[in-house]
Amino acid sequence: xxxxxxxxxxxxxxxxxxxxxxxxxISAMLVFSLLVVLIFxxxxxxxxxxxxxxxxxxxxxxxxxxxxxxxxxxxxxxxDRGSLDGLLLAPVDRTAIYFGKLISTLSFMLLVExxxxxxxxxxxxxxxxxxxxxxxxxxxxxxxxxxxxxxACMAAQTRTRDVMLPxxxxxxxxxVMLSAVRASTGILxxxxxxxxxxxxxxxxxxxxxxxxxxxMVFEYLIEE
Amino acid sequence: xxxxxxxxxxxxxxxxxxxxxISLSMIFFYAPREAVMGEAQRIFYYHVPSAWVSFLSLFIxxxxxxxxxxxxxxxxxxxxxxxxxxxxxxxAASIASRVASLQEIASGVSLVSGTALxxxxxxAIGVKLNRDSxxxxxxxxxSVEVGIVFAIMTLFSGMLWARPSWNTWWTWDPRLTTYAxxxxxxxxxxxxxxxxxxxxxxxxxxxVYGIIGFISVPITYFSIFLWRTIHPAVFGASTSDTxxxxxxxxxxxxxxxxxxxxxxxxxxxxxxxxxENNAMRVEEMRAQAxxx
Numbered sequence: 001x002x003x004x005x006x007x008x009x010x011x012x013x014x015x016x017x018x019x020x021x022x023x024x025x026i027s028a029m030l031v032f033s034l035l036v037v038l039i040f041x042x043x044x045x046x047x048x049x050x051x052x053x054x055x056x057x058x059x060x061x062x063x064x065x066x067x068x069x070x071x072x073x074x075x076x077x078x079x080d081r082g083s084l085d086g087l088l089l090a091p092v093d094r095t096a097i098y099f100g101k102l103i104s105t106l107s108f109m110l111l112v113e114x115x116x117x118x119x120x121x122x123x124x125x126x127x128x129x130x131x132x133x134x135x136x137x138x139x140x141x142x143x144x145x146x147x148x149x150x151x152a153c154m155a156a157q158t159r160t161r162d163v164m165l166p167x168x169x170x171x172x173x174x175x176v177m178l179s180a181v182r183a184s185t186g187i188l189x190x191x192x193x194x195x196x197x198x199x200x201x202x203x204x205x206x207x208x209x210x211x212x213x214x215x216m217v218f219e220y221l222i223e224e
Numbered sequence: 225x226x227x228x229x230x231x232x233x234x235x236x237x238x239x240x241x242x243x244x245x246i247s248l249s250m251i252f253f254y255a256p257r258e259a260v261m262g263e264a265q266r267i268f269y270y271h272v273p274s275a276w277v278s279f280l281s282l283f284i285x286x287x288x289x290x291x292x293x294x295x296x297x298x299x300x301x302x303x304x305x306x307x308x309x310x311x312x313x314x315x316a317a318s319i320a321s322r323v324a325s326l327q328e329i330a331s332g333v334s335l336v337s338g339t340a341l342x343x344x345x346x347x348a349i350g351v352k353l354n355r356d357s358x359x360x361x362x363x364x365x366x367s368v369e370v371g372i373v374f375a376i377m378t379l380f381s382g383m384l385w386a387r388p389s390w391n392t393w394w395t396w397d398p399r400l401t402t403y404a405x406x407x408x409x410x411x412x413x414x415x416x417x418x419x420x421x422x423x424x425x426x427x428x429x430x431x432v433y434g435i436i437g438f439i440s441v442p443i444t445y446f447s448i449f450l451w452r453t454i455h456p457a458v459f460g461a462s463t464s465d466t467x468x469x470x471x472x473x474x475x476x477x478x479x480x481x482x483x484x485x486x487x488x489x490x491x492x493x494x495x496x497x498x499x500e501n502n503a504m505r506v507e508e509m510r511a512q513a514x515x516x
Binding site: 147150151154155157158159160164167168170171172174175178179182198199202205206209210213217220221 | 293405408409411412415416419420421425428429431432433435436437439440443444446447448450451
């Protein structure tokens, strides 16, 4: 167990250190998120009340698109540099690679979200500083990154690499998007917990089911 | 090696044509005109079986996907135990659902255990047949393609029915939305397969995505259903309120059409599997010829 966890954190640390040195991915994801927020500003002609209604939706669309960038990079870089073989040679269960990649992708997405949230608050005039909202964002990002890491592993090995991931990912993560947006909207409008809790339940169930499935099938995807 | 159509498939070809003619005759001449929706309701006899068969074919893709990943092997004893346990649970749950207070939970349990029964039973049969990954991948791909065809037919027939009934081609109600997402998942499946050259990898990835796609469908349906029941349908008629009065003649026609569609499915699936086998043989011969 100890070696397993060591392997997981070693892989996560590797990706995080690489990113700290180059800062390519975070800056790309950040700039992309801001551009998406900007485009929505022009695309949807919104008065104050309409803005409040769609804020959660715009936020999650931003996270989704930026997340796709991060997920693409997770395995594509490994494949290009040939370091995937190095990972496969490690004498540890394959799922350690999955969790290591999941942790690093999750960290990138959460970091970008942490930066986008205050900017979004300023641009949309809605306070997004709410512990429950942070919890929902964490759950949603976890589910999205969980399935995304699995599918990114597949997409990185196809010909149409970057384009393939959104095509594979978006239909399958509809429950996450829907539940996260509904829960976030409920929180922003100070709805009853009973209304928000069912969406949180769906997020939790989705996360559990799909992480479990990912753990079961990941080894079939990464072997040459 | 002779490649002529096997006798059984010839039988299925003829059976499909005959059943098609009989089912159409039943739909137009035997089934009575429905009270509320009129003649347009007759689309129901092809629309619903088409949908059910599309789900069946995608479920079969999940079973074949599992067999691809396990290389057609499996612990027969464990599979039979799981099948029997699922059957017992499903039976008990369906009996329990007669009790009013338990109805909701029991029907949920019977649905899940019924699916488990079909899944493990299918796996047991698959392991018994003792075929390799390539065979099961072939069946899975063919099943998904045929399933997509039936799904597109379902969507189009649904739209043709929706226009006279609800005065709109489309609504975003839970069933339609989930079904559209299902279709997109399976288009993604085909695109994924097209992007991979190595056949073994293609088989593995296809299987995994087929399984993930299928699992996501009930969760998607449930979340959209929850969303729509809280915010009542704003887009015209609430489709879940559409009730149909089913007379015996209609029920008989409906069940008969379901059986017809299963025959159509088997026919199409078999032809598609044979097509894929022939394509693989051509590839092998081409490779041999270029090596020689």
